[in-house]
Amino acid sequence: MNIGLDMMGGDFAPLEAIKGIKLFRESDENIMLTLFGDEFELNNLIQEYSLNKDNLTIVNTTQVIDMHEHPTKAMREKPDSSIAVGFKYLATEKIDAFISAGNTGAMMVGSLFSIKAIEGVHRPTIGAYMPRENGKLGWLLDAGINSDCKPENLVQFAILGSLFAEQVLNIPTPRVGLINIGEEEGKGNILAQAAYPLLKEESSINFIGNIEGRDIFIDKADVMVCEGFTGNVILKLAESIYPLIKNRGIKDAFFDMFEFEQYGGVPVLGVNKPVIIGHGISEARSFKNMIEITKKMIEKDLVGKIKNRFKA
């Protein structure tokens, strides 16, 4: 297993990425890691943090895609950027997975154009963790990549989300809820109304019906499906709660779960290789967690299972 890491992505790169690897190495010394970034800078940090160089490869890259660059343009104009080179390695199977806390758009461009969608998957998707009072996590998708959707897309999100919840979040037969504005079938906008019967018919998922805004943070559905507009508003609203809690000087185990930084990153589901996109402000713990999730995705062969599921 060889996991590739963009060392130049994120607000505190490459320092926090190095520290994250150091943390990860405390529990796993064997997995091969391939680091994409400025070789000189990385070697200095490796030395400074006395990181063991065994099972560590550095691929020197000379360009960096900034957080606010136009994704397609940047990927074209910066072929020697850590993200572009990372995807080249992933596409040619020199690495098994690729992680970055850098430009999300560039990561999506790389995922869709260099790794490509799994045959049968119309719209790869990104999800988001949603905290629950009982300490568990829910999985919301789409979290902002597909802002206009057809009913069929929501069904595919449900399938992809269920596989992720089952394999990576260890939730057997995850309950799938359709995010809607009423409880009964027939409620909602045109999209939700049309998606409901399709979700009901889909035998490979455990569809429990509609869920509402009030059900997002309670343990009602494990996989919560909607188009990426509503999903992104929910995610960013949820992310805004922790700073408010902190500002008020409140300390609480449940509300600590709203610190999204701790989750590291989220996979692009529905593409041919494991790709993980991190928070822009990722710190050491995030990088460590991203490597852990990636390792689990590879161990469980999540991508293989998704391919099987969508095989014609």
Added chain:
Amino acid sequence: MNIGLDMMGGDFAPLEAIKGIKLFRESDENIMLTLFGDEFELNNLIQEYSLNKDNLTIVNTTQVIDMHEHPTKAMREKPDSSIAVGFKYLATEKIDAFISAGNTGAMMVGSLFSIKAIEGVHRPTIGAYMPRENGKLGWLLDAGINSDCKPENLVQFAILGSLFAEQVLNIPTPRVGLINIGEEEGKGNILAQAAYPLLKEESSINFIGNIEGRDIFIDKADVMVCEGFTGNVILKLAESIYPLIKNRGIKDAFFDMFEFEQYGGVPVLGVNKPVIIGHGISEARSFKNMIEITKKMIEKDLVGKIKNRFKA
């Protein structure tokens, strides 16, 4: 001024409605109130709570529309219900405004079919208060009545919301934000992309551009516009925060603002008379606040100002 009140609506009716009137009377003895409901029951409660009967009229009604009845069907089959009779009084100008914490759907049916939309308003709308850390309130609309919208509808929501924020919430030149999934123009789903330039062109509002999920609870925009699907998910999610805070034993002035009960009710904006719809679980304080808001809407002639604004 004569304000009509459905005394049979809400989980704790008519007791809490009577207690709410009692509270309201502490600061205002003069406004005429017309109470729709079971005369016997109401008179008993009036006596029990020693409510002064001056400026109080009871209109006896013999039917009640339950919270879960089908709105159109109920309005047709229960012509002597408190809601149906209330709207009859409102349509014939025997009262100047109508308040209910009962069946929201029936209140919408009454508003749209008996009071009707103001000429030029394509889609009357309901908003929702959104708490801010600085103690102020934002106004989100549509909160769930119009789940599929055209870009022009969002512009009308912005106009209606701005007039409400200015006249009733006392916010001069309210800042209007388009709820979206990115900051820059051009971001978002097809609806948001199309609505942005229309909002920018609309000279009667103070459009400040896109806002995101993370901006809902901070003081960025006073009026926050979206279709009713996203709006309803936001509202119900926001409403779910207070019970979570309470469950955790947290006491905090800002998070106390998430107890939506205190706001009483919200107006149906864009119809020809002031109509206020309350929470189903309304208690005394809610009823008092609903009467206060209604009084203010009448004093400021909000409906007249909306009519003027939409005059061809």
